[in-house]
Amino acid sequence: MNKNIILTDDQPWALGNVVSRPASSPRADAPDGLDLAALLRILVTWRWLIAGAIALGILLGIIATLVTKPVYRASVTLEVNSPTVEIMDEQRRAQSSATAAPWDYVATQVGLLSSRSIAERAAEDLKLASNPDFVGEGGTPEQRLQIAAGRISGGLKVQMPEEGQLVSYTMDADTPQMAAAIANQVADSFINVTLQRRYEASSYARNFLEKQINKARADLEQSEKLLVAYAQAQGIITTSTSQGVPNGDTNSLQGESLVALNKALADATARRVAAEGAYRQGSAVGATADVNAATQAMRQQKAALEAEYQDKRTLLKPDHPDMISLRSRIDELSRQISREASQVSSGRNNSLLGEFRAAQAAESALQARVNALKGSVLDLRGRSIRYTILQRDVDTNRALYEALLQRFKEVGVAGGIGASPVSIVDRADPPGGPYKPNLMINLAVGLLAGLIGGIGLAMVLEFLNDTIKTREDVRNKLGLACLGAVPKSPGKDSFAEELKNPKSSVSEAYSSVAASLRFSTEDGLPRRLLVTSTRSGEGKSSSSLALAQNFARRGAKVLLVDCDLRKPSFRAASEKIGLTRLLTGDDDDISAHVTKTQFDNLLLLPAGPIPPNPADLLSTGRFASILQELQEQFDVIVCDAPPVMGLADAILMAPAVGQVMFVVESGKTRARSALESLRQIGATGAHIVGATLNKSSEDAGGYGYKGYGYGYGNRYGAVDKRRTEIELIPHDGD
Numbered sequence: 001m002n003k004n005i006i007l008t009d010d011q012p013w014a015l016g017n018v019v020s021r022p023a024s025s026p027r028a029d030a031p032d033g034l035d036l037a038a039l040l041r042i043l044v045t046w047r048w049l050i051a052g053a054i055a056l057g058i059l060l061g062i063i064a065t066l067v068t069k070p071v072y073r074a075s076v077t078l079e080v081n082s083p084t085v086e087i088m089d090e091q092r093r094a095q096s097s098a099t100a101a102p103w104d105y106v107a108t109q110v111g112l113l114s115s116r117s118i119a120e121r122a123a124e125d126l127k128l129a130s131n132p133d134f135v136g137e138g139g140t141p142e143q144r145l146q147i148a149a150g151r152i153s154g155g156l157k158v159q160m161p162e163e164g165q166l167v168s169y170t171m172d173a174d175t176p177q178m179a180a181a182i183a184n185q186v187a188d189s190f191i192n193v194t195l196q197r198r199y200e201a202s203s204y205a206r207n208f209l210e211k212q213i214n215k216a217r218a219d220l221e222q223s224e225k226l227l228v229a230y231a232q233a234q235g236i237i238t239t240s241t242s243q244g245v246p247n248g249d250t251n252s253l254q255g256e257s258l259v260a261l262n263k264a265l266a267d268a269t270a271r272r273v274a275a276e277g278a279y280r281q282g283s284a285v286g287a288t289a290d291v292n293a294a295t296q297a298m299r300q301q302k303a304a305l306e307a308e309y310q311d312k313r314t315l316l317k318p319d320h321p322d323m324i325s326l327r328s329r330i331d332e333l334s335r336q337i338s339r340e341a342s343q344v345s346s347g348r349n350n351s352l353l354g355e356f357r358a359a360q361a362a363e364s365a366l367q368a369r370v371n372a373l374k375g376s377v378l379d380l381r382g383r384s385i386r387y388t389i390l391q392r393d394v395d396t397n398r399a400l401y402e403a404l405l406q407r408f409k410e411v412g413v414a415g416g417i418g419a420s421p422v423s424i425v426d427r428a429d430p431p432g433g434p435y436k437p438n439l440m441i442n443l444a445v446g447l448l449a450g451l452i453g454g455i456g457l458a459m460v461l462e463f464l465n466d467t468i469k470t471r472e473d474v475r476n477k478l479g480l481a482c483l484g485a486v487p488k489s490p491g492k493d494s495f496a497e498e499l500k501n502p503k504s505s506v507s508e509a510y511s512s513v514a515a516s517l518r519f520s521t522e523d524g525l526p527r528r529l530l531v532t533s534t535r536s537g538e539g540k541s542s543s544s545l546a547l548a549q550n551f552a553r554r555g556a557k558v559l560l561v562d563c564d565l566r567k568p569s570f571r572a573a574s575e576k577i578g579l580t581r582l583l584t585g586d587d588d589d590i591s592a593h594v595t596k597t598q599f600d601n602l603l604l605l606p607a608g609p610i611p612p613n614p615a616d617l618l619s620t621g622r623f624a625s626i627l628q629e630l631q632e633q634f635d636v637i638v639c640d641a642p643p644v645m646g647l648a649d650a651i652l653m654a655p656a657v658g659q660v661m662f663v664v665e666s667g668k669t670r671a672r673s674a675l676e677s678l679r680q681i682g683a684t685g686a687h688i689v690g691a692t693l694n695k696s697s698e699d700a701g702g703y704g705y706k707g708y709g710y711g712y713g714n715r716y717g718a719v720d721k722r723r724t725e726i727e728l729i730p731h732d733g734d
Contacts, residue, residue: 050454057450073435183428526659538665541569552601568607578608644677654686
């Protein structure tokens with residue numbers, strides 16, 4: 001007898017290979033980052049939303065261009081030069097500072113050019129307050145002037161130069177002629193106001209200085225009168241007329257006489273000291289010179305006689321008459337030399353004594369005169385204190401008066417200079433076209449705003465949609481190893497046909513999942529594996545069949561158990577066999593309920609008839625004993641379990657099976673729901689080997705997701721019309 005298996009047509013849709021790692025419980029606090037691949041995936045997923053936002057931005061840019069009133073812009077270039085006229089010392093320092101760093105001066109001129117006073121001056125010069133096209137109708141003249149000045153200030157844009165001294169500004173107006181006229185008038189008004197401000201400043205300075213000069217002149221005259229009156233009263237006569245030099249003792253007659261006498265006394269003292277020294281020492285140097293001069297002839301004659309005496313001594317004896325005669329003559333010359341030297345020395349001493357006494361007398365006379373003048377000078381010094389104070393006042397008032405007079409002359413020169421530090425380089429011409437609106441700029445702004453808005457809205461919608469979309473989401477949000485990513489079948493073939501073709505993307509993806517399962521536990525491939533998901537329709541039944549067929553193709557004896565007793569995915573031709581029958585009848589032969597399929601080494605234990613109380617049947621120990629008996633006959637047992645949310649079946653089965661693989665539908669399964677399901681499974685003590693991402697897609701380097709719901713509702717036992725029957729090979733006895 002032929003039997004059939006009914007398989008749902010839930011086909012997965014993305015291919016991926018990820019080596020899994022053992023995972024026993026989810027990580028709720030795993031990080032959720034946004035990398036380039038995730039960003040590209042979001043852009044591809046929401047590409048139509050972004051394109052719509054860009055189109056809306058461009059449309060708004062076009063509409064803004066059409067409804068915006070044209071605005072014309074005219075520009076003027078000015079040259080700003082630092083002032084060169086010096087008026088006061090403070091202004092000299094300011095001028096020096098401006099020359100060293102003209103940037104501050106240029107910045108000041110830019111600020112003045114932007115001031116409201118310049119705008120009011122330009123409005124007055126152009127009579128804009130009476131122009132209804134510019135300020136409208138109604139209002140007082142003052143109000144209309146304020147409106148005109150406000151419009152000029154609003155349309156005036158002054159640019160601060162980055163370097164140099166050229167200042168450019170622009171003026172926006174409704175017509176090109178008005179824009180050029182206002183721009184040029186602002187420059188003229190600025191130059192006129194600058195000149196007027198300088199003239200007013202110099203005029204004020206002249207008036208101020210004139211008042212100060214009159215006051216200083218009166219103070220000088222008064223101080224001079226007081227000085228002369230005091231000098232006459234005290235009999236003080238000064239000989240110094242230099243100004244600015246403090247008065248002292250030498251500026252009076254007594255002082256000058258005392259200075260002259262002191263100098264003469266010093267000279268007399270020096271002469272007296274020199275004469276006394278010469279007298280005390282006998283003036284040896286001077287006397288010797290005089291003696292030598294007076295006795296020079298006699299000493300020469302004596303020397304000649306002594307020489308002759310020595311010559312004859314070799315021939316004659318000393319008592320010879322000639323020798324005695326020579327000796328007598330030599331002795332006589334010696335006496336004459338001594339007498340002459342004595343006379344010369346005596347005359348020299350008398351002369352030195354006379355000179356010494358004369359110098360001493362002169363010194364004494366000068367000393368007496370100096371002593372007399374000292375008292376007079378000291379008395380004058382006491383009376384000159386008040387005179388010095390008055391003289392200082394006179395000098396101060398005179399210096400102040402002269403300084404003020406000099407500044408007054410400089411102010412007069414500066415007031416006559418009419419050159420402005422600001423000059424016009426380029427005047428404004430009427431613009432040839434409107435400055436605003438600019439279609440290209442509006443389109444670019446609309447495009448950029450639409451792009452940013454579309455991407456921002458896509459990001460918001462993406463993150464509000466808290467679903468598992470990629471393999472990274474499985475790792476980061478669920479904290480599980482991703483065993484693989486299975487694509488949705490791109491063709492029209494049934495899921496069974498896809499599995500028959502080893503080169504299909506679905507078959508290759510499940511081969512990768514099967515390979516990952518071989519490394520999911522310490523013992524390798526799990527011998528019992530429960531396949532479940534958060535909700536229905538995520539492809540757990542398809543994954544169960546694909547994995548079972550993959551293990552069977554590799555030579556393992558595999559049993560596929562349909563554990564979904566509420567909505568079976570696989571149905572045999574007869575309802576007399578199945579898991580329900582085994583759970584309700586302890587004496588039944590288990591092998592009689594196992595049937596073959598068209599896949600080699602793959603057998604099926606169908607669900608059987610749908611019971612009214614599946615949870616009650618699974619809560620007994622019968623299910624565990626059935627698995628234990630089947631484990632002795634098969635290498636691998638794959639259990640297709642119901643979803644976790646809302647049902648207790650998978651939670652009751654998990655501890656009996658031991659190993660659990662979690663199936664996640666890409667783009668449909670919410671992270672919170674999946675985490676709650678994983679927590680419930682983890683609480684049973686079962687080992688979660690990892691998760692398989694089902695129905696994913698790979699597109700342009702990212703992942704976009706589509707899917708559909710499953711929905712259990714209350715239609716237990718209903719079979720999907722899209723299911724495809726898989727032929728079963730009849731076994732012996734049927």
